[in-house]
Amino acid sequence: MNATCPDTLANKLAEAALTVLVRSCRQEVAAANRYELEAACAAMRAKSRAVMGQLLDDARAAPWLAEAAFHAAALDLAQAGIASLRKR
Numbered sequence: 001m002n003a004t005c006p007d008t009l010a011n012k013l014a015e016a017a018l019t020v021l022v023r024s025c026r027q028e029v030a031a032a033n034r035y036e037l038e039a040a041c042a043a044m045r046a047k048s049r050a051v052m053g054q055l056l057d058d059a060r061a062a063p064w065l066a067e068a069a070f071h072a073a074a075l076d077l078a079q080a081g082i083a084s085l086r087k088r
């Protein structure tokens with residue numbers, strides 16, 4: 001496997017998770033200050049290693065469900081950011 005593949009996958013996953021976060025919490029994101037947005041991103045980063053590991057395990061176990069596993073992983077990461085924004 002190419003060493004850049006996991007990095008590319010992680011970048012696409014982060015982009016998808018941020019998209020879900022912004023679309024789900026448009027008002028909260030607009031009202032948040034820089035520190036609250038950073039806290040949401042930090043919450044997502046803290047969960048990313050476990051989510052990425054689960055995504056790779058799921059994709060290896062059932063390659064035909066890899067796209068669904070990717071979307072589930074994006075939702076898991078976004079949920080961490082959403083929870084952080086809605087705590088304030």
